[in-house]
Amino acid sequence: MYEIVKHIDFCFGHRLLDYQGKCNQPHGHNGRIEIRLAAQQLDGLGMVADFRDVRRSMSRWVDDTLDHRMILRRGDPLIQAIEALGQRACVIDDNPTTETLARLVFEQTQARGFPVVAVTLWETPDSYATYSPAPAQARTNGRQPSATPAAAPD
Numbered sequence: 001m002y003e004i005v006k007h008i009d010f011c012f013g014h015r016l017l018d019y020q021g022k023c024n025q026p027h028g029h030n031g032r033i034e035i036r037l038a039a040q041q042l043d044g045l046g047m048v049a050d051f052r053d054v055r056r057s058m059s060r061w062v063d064d065t066l067d068h069r070m071i072l073r074r075g076d077p078l079i080q081a082i083e084a085l086g087q088r089a090c091v092i093d094d095n096p097t098t099e100t101l102a103r104l105v106f107e108q109t110q111a112r113g114f115p116v117v118a119v120t121l122w123e124t125p126d127s128y129a130t131y132s133p134a135p136a137q138a139r140t141n142g143r144q145p146s147a148t149p150a151a152a153p154d
């Protein structure tokens with residue numbers, strides 16, 4: 001198994017709804033995304049994937065969607081306030097926790113065809129969350145179809 005990791009740094013704001021603690025206040029982070037790609041075999045160039053392709057594709061999405069934006073749960077009244085200022089928030093369906101954002105980046109990486117196995121999002125230098133599919137699902141997805149022969153015709 002070969003693995004490669006691409007880091008993408010970005011800045012974001014968020015706040016957590018229905019949360020008792022200071023993270024229910026709008027605040028910001030200097031975040032770091034770690035995108036982990038894996039393959040059993042290398043491609044013809046000897047790569048899992050070209051770092052340049054990952055950077056071009058995912059950095060563009062991060063720049064356009066997450067970087068220097070408030071990431072807010074749909075229904076958060078702050079969204080209207082930001083839009084009234086002529087600015088755009090990043091609106092997602094779930095509370096914008098580190099875990100949720102890691103899953104969002106995983107899904108976006110997978111949708112672009114990269115062989116992603118995990119995404120870690122560092123919210124602070126000592127706090128991060130990782131999303132990867134459940135181990136059982138990952139094993140099933142990565143396994144070759146079983147070589148069970150079809151029943152021989154009579």
Ligand SMILES: [Zn+2]
Nearest residue numbers: 014023027029
């Ligand atoms: Zn935070």
